[in-house]
Amino acid sequence: MTGRRSADEPPIPNRIAELRGEAGLSRIELSRLVGVNWQTIGYLERGEYNPSLALAFRLSDIFGLPIEEIFVRGRPGEAFPDGSR
Amino acid sequence: MDMTLEIPTGAAILVVLAVVFLSTVAIGERLSDRLNSAPLELPAAWERYRPRILAGKWLVGVWFAAAAAALLLPGGPARLAGLLAFAAASFLVIGYRRSLAQQPAEALDERERSLQRSIYVSAYRILASAIGIAAVALMLAEARVLDLRLLPPADDGTAVLVALIFVWVAPSLVHAWLDPRPDEREEDDLVLAASR
Numbered sequence: 001m002t003g004r005r006s007a008d009e010p011p012i013p014n015r016i017a018e019l020r021g022e023a024g025l026s027r028i029e030l031s032r033l034v035g036v037n038w039q040t041i042g043y044l045e046r047g048e049y050n051p052s053l054a055l056a057f058r059l060s061d062i063f064g065l066p067i068e069e070i071f072v073r074g075r076p077g078e079a080f081p082d083g084s085r
Numbered sequence: 086m087d088m089t090l091e092i093p094t095g096a097a098i099l100v101v102l103a104v105v106f107l108s109t110v111a112i113g114e115r116l117s118d119r120l121n122s123a124p125l126e127l128p129a130a131w132e133r134y135r136p137r138i139l140a141g142k143w144l145v146g147v148w149f150a151a152a153a154a155a156l157l158l159p160g161g162p163a164r165l166a167g168l169l170a171f172a173a174a175s176f177l178v179i180g181y182r183r184s185l186a187q188q189p190a191e192a193l194d195e196r197e198r199s200l201q202r203s204i205y206v207s208a209y210r211i212l213a214s215a216i217g218i219a220a221v222a223l224m225l226a227e228a229r230v231l232d233l234r235l236l237p238p239a240d241d242g243t244a245v246l247v248a249l250i251f252v253w254v255a256p257s258l259v260h261a262w263l264d265p266r267p268d269e270r271e272e273d274d275l276v277l278a279a280s281r
Contacts, residue, residue, distance in 0.1 A: 035194070036194035036195070036196065037193075037194050037196070037197060040194050040195075040196045040197070043196060049196050051195070051196075052195050054195075055195060
């Protein structure tokens with residue numbers, strides 16, 4: 001429980017921390033842009049929370065990238081298609 | 086088989102609540118992590134003085150200890166101190182700044198709303214189990230399988246009060262127990278600095 005993904009739900013690796021860094025945004029700034037609590041950004045970055053499709057689209061709009069370039073189906077630590085982690 | 090059990094009513098209530106609470110959120114919760122408990126944060130007005138004084142799981146322990154003091158201490162100043170400690174502990178649980186349990190859904194984001202729902206599910210499960218255990222004990226006593234002799238509490242009103250306040254604070258206690266350590270703002274700054 002605790003609002004994190006359930007134990008049997010696999011985490012979805014993502015590049016939010018990397019993209020946030022590239023955009024020069026703090027977690028608080030990004031959280032204001034997408035309308036969530038700033039700690040939710042930490043949960044997302046660590047793969048402890050899988051976002052709703054609506055939140056994924058908001059992140060996609062902020063970073064100017066399609067969802068599939070932010071979230072990748074796979075296991076934690078698994079490489080993205082371009083070789084980055 | 087006859088079993089004789091002679092315990093104070095207050096202790097019986099507290100033991101049932103504590104056992105059910107622990108079995109539901111501690112043993113039954115796979116994600117619970119003793120070392121990763123959220124520090125308690127005081128109401129915002131006090132934050133600059135002392136933002137964190139207790140970890141969430143300690144808060145649960147303090148609440149049960151204060152409830153035990155209120156129920157079991159003998160009369161006089163000790164009993165008054167126990168009641169005051171119980172009131173203070175209940176205030177801390179409810180005033181716990183990060184407690185999602187008492188916040189309206191519109192003030193929360195999607196992750197927090199999902200967390201709030203699961204907190205209430207656990208709290209209702211705890212209350213239902215406590216009522217179930219009490220009902221089974223009473224049925225066994227009625228069937229004369231269990232010779233249950235509940236010693237009268239020092240004050241019947243206190244036992245009822247503790248039980249009613251537990252119903253009120255149970256969701257906040259569940260959240261205090263399960264909530265992981267929150268992100269530190271400093272950590273966020275470090276990530277940002279490293280990326281620049």
